[in-house]
Amino acid sequence: MKKIIISSVAMALLVFSGCADKEPVVDERVQQEVVAQEVESVRTEVVSGEDSSIGENSMYGSDSSEMNMANLEKELSTVYFDFDKFNIRSDMQDKVTNNSTVAKGTASSYTIKLEGNCDEWGSDEYNFALGLKRASSVKKALVSEGVSETRITMVSYGESNPVCTEKTRECWAQNRRVDFKLLP
Amino acid sequence: MRILLIFLFVFGISHASDATIEVIKKVESLPSIAVEDSSISYDNTFKESFFKTIVADLNVLSLFNVDRHHRKTHFNDASVMVENKDADYVLRYKMYQDDSGALNVDLKLIHKEKNVLIKQYKISKKNVFMFVAHTIAYDINEYMQAPPVEWMKRRVIFSRTVAPQKTEIVISDYTLAYQHTVIKGGFNIFPKWANKNQDAFYYTSLDAKKPTLKHVNIRTGQSKSIISSDGMMVCSDVSKDSKRLLLTMAPDGQPDVYIYDVASAKSKKLTNYAGIDVNGQFLNDDTIVFVSGRLGYPNIFSKKIEGNSVEQMVYYGKSNSACSAHGDYIVYKSRESSNAFSANTFNLHLISTKTDFIRRLTATGINEFPKFSVDGDAVLFIKNYKSQSSIGIIRLHHNKNYLFPLKHGRLQAMDW
Missing domain, CATH: 3.40.50.10070 (TolB, N-terminal domain)
Incomplete structure (x- = not known):
């Protein structure tokens, strides 16, 4: 009987140890040689015939207004963020204050568009949301500095709008940012 | 003694068809x-x-x-x-x-x-x-x-980034050997098939003042705007009957999961956490799973559509930022190493809502965009390994992965 118990315990251990192994070796078969070869390019058509550029610019004002806007945009500096974070770093606080001064002063007649961006680590929805939360943090900071909430719009571009495409830490740091744009 | 043996036998039988258990076939x-x-x-x-x-x-x-x-x-x-x-x-x-x-x-x-x-x-x-x-x-x-491989005849729709703020939406076969660009020019992301027949799709356009969800009928080429939101707009999932959508919207800069009724064009907010709630997926008719940052890092949670309580679904992985659901199964993307930029960065895992098992589906590289086939038989994903991007197929019941290299471009999102 004792033997049977021992052997059944051993069997149970075998069974359960098999179940607890959560990192099984996975058979990664790269079927390189069986890949279909490239075919001639396929004729394409554009389904969405809509105007893809933002048309507002041409509707409003003259060239001088656009130039004025472009110059003012240069005065608004980009705010950078840490990896996986959306709180405003202490070294970025001055930039936000400076930007809100411009927003309340010379740029007071424009709408401010905050564009949240991320590094290339993941292009899923969570990354887009992270970009948006960054824009949202900047919006809250601007509002607390006295910029009217109704003048601010936000958008997240996720990782789809990089300013730097190299695979380095410095480069990724440059992409984790909120850009300021002006809309008439 | 006999009871123990019977228990072991029953245990073995009851888990025989569980996809989270690895099948090793010679x-x-x-x-x-x-x-x-x-x-x-x-x-x-x-x-x-x-x-x-x-x-x-x-x-x-x-x-x-x-x-x-x-x-x-x-x-x-x-x-x-x-x-x-x-x-x-x-x-x-x-x-x-x-x-x-x-x-x-x-x-x-x-x-x-x-x-x-x-x-x-x-x-x-x-x-x-x-x-x-x-x-x-x-x-x-x-x-x-x-078992049928219906997914083999289906088409994949994906968006790829060609330049900053420039994307293309492409329809292809499951190996990406055939590619047909349907939307060129502009900044259009997150395409999603609108129905089982794959004759229409949704996508997000970022060219307008506000992110806008659009619907395109492939047969007629007709495109129409569905709904807009400040900040963010993504169609995360379409119900089996194509009548309801799970959207991520952020009307006040706050990303949350919404359910949208196609016929009435009315949406209802499903999540309320002050941080990030995104990537809603229908688990069944009355339950969804979604990705939330409510624990301080992204993880997978579930909730009833009519109800408030939220349940954590995954207890493994440091950062689980994307998921796909089918029946009792959830496949999710997980960052396992604590070093954010180490070589072995993202892997896919499979869990069952009925058991505690976790099965790791990939071993090397960055693996993302997990997406179940319509019948749950296979998982499609993208692998980036040593500067080579490939589309991968995981045959869950055969324990095999197949890779087809991508020719060019970086994938933004895809649907199967």
């Missing part, structure tokens, strides 16, 4: 198949392409040991080629062009010197030959009485 035990080419039209390059596609599809079926030698013979020869005498199955096909320029394929499957399957295929343009190959593989799978 390669030797699979029947062998050889392919014989009897084509009369077309040049060697095209013949080679078609042969390679057929062999790749037969491999993905995971039912055979596939002989990769490209051998040529006459279609009407009574016996198989000498080299293939020992093969359990021989697939012989003949491609020829008819007067209208269409690609025709005659096919027979030979088993024990008998023609067990005879079929004919026809397609008007030869550049979509891969769909014929996929259909042939589908039919052979059906003949072998294996």
